[in-house]
Amino acid sequence: TFGNDFVRDVDEEFLGRETIVAEATHVLVDPSCSGSGLVVGTAEPEPQEYDGEDDPDVELLADEQVEIVLQAMSLPKAAVVAYSTCSVYVQENEGVVKRVLEANPDWDCVPCLKKWSHRGVPGKTGEYTDFCHKVCRASYEKDQTNGFFCARFEKKTAPGENVEDEDKLSKAEKKRRKKDRKRRAASVEPTEATHEKSKSEEMPSKDDNKLSEQEKKQQKKEKKKRRRETIHASSPEEDTCHKEKKRQRRKEKKKHKREILDMVIQEAESSTITSQKRPKKDKKDKKDKKDK
Structure with a gap:
């Protein structure tokens, strides 16, 4: 057929x-x-x-x-x-x-x-x-x-032609x-076997993962290098401006931290004061009750 x-x-x-x-x-x-x-x-x-x-x-x-x-x-x-x-x-x-x-x-x-x-x-x-x-x-x-x-x-x-060779050629064909x-x-029309094969080919191996991680690290290094090059390539005025901005940010961060610490200390002090005053009031109340 x-x-x-x-x-x-x-x-x-x-x-x-x-x-x-x-x-x-x-x-x-x-x-x-x-x-x-x-x-x-x-x-x-x-x-x-x-x-x-x-x-x-x-x-x-x-x-x-x-x-x-x-x-x-x-x-x-x-x-x-x-x-x-x-x-x-x-x-x-x-x-x-x-x-x-x-x-x-x-x-x-x-x-x-x-x-x-x-x-x-x-x-x-x-x-x-x-x-x-x-x-x-x-x-x-x-x-x-x-x-x-x-x-x-x-x-x-043909005369002298080997029939066995013809059979071999036909099998190869x-x-x-x-x-x-x-x-x-x-x-x-891909079969299930070909789908599985394609999936297995698409799934990365351990070696591929290692290579990808190394590539990522290399990319990060290259990015940092580019940033440094851009900073060094800038003019002196831009460098000073950039440094000044960094200092200002640091000052603001420190100031913010101090404010938070001050607030925490004030709250702690106020709570200790109230805790110390309460027992005195209790003693006075007890004396008043005894006198009565």
Whole structure:
């Protein structure tokens, strides 16, 4: 199955623009076709395999299909090309496969959908016998579905080329693609794991705290240094004025402290005087009571 991680929509002309998909290793070619297999739900009878032989439009479509498949095979990293149509005509199906194999001998037609019982036709003169058992067909008459055709091409291994190395490269390519998918998924919709990871990255470590404290101390030192520099850079008159203001503030602070101390002393003295006078009054009251 294909998903958004594997499929990229490129809304451009494919022919002559191989650079836009130069990294592709597997290509699915589903070109425009006659649509002769789309008969389900219609009252028209299903066309037969050889009905389009004399139709010039079908020939033009077949020429374009061959050109597109060959273009896909010319991609620098292409290893597999799948070809499919919704047509039942031989010219667009087995005929295209034969023309492609003749034009590009570096590729071979390999079996596709092996469990599918309905295979290709051998042709009127047996011209498709070599590969008709490798391709597959469908028809409403035999399979109760719309007609379609499918073929799979694979690039041949060059002489002396190590197949194991190819497998290793394919595994490395898979790992690279997996990393790319994870990177794209994280940028679009972060998962819980990425949230936790980002939180852990945001939380400062002990070393970071130490560094921040050192930076704060350094900033304080720099501020003090700047203040001193500004004071030294000022004129003598400004220095004297600044010193005079400082003296005045000190005097005011001392005066304020003295006033507070005087108030505290006065309150303490007044409280002691009242406490001393009260017992004398009590003694006089007692004497008066005795006399009475």
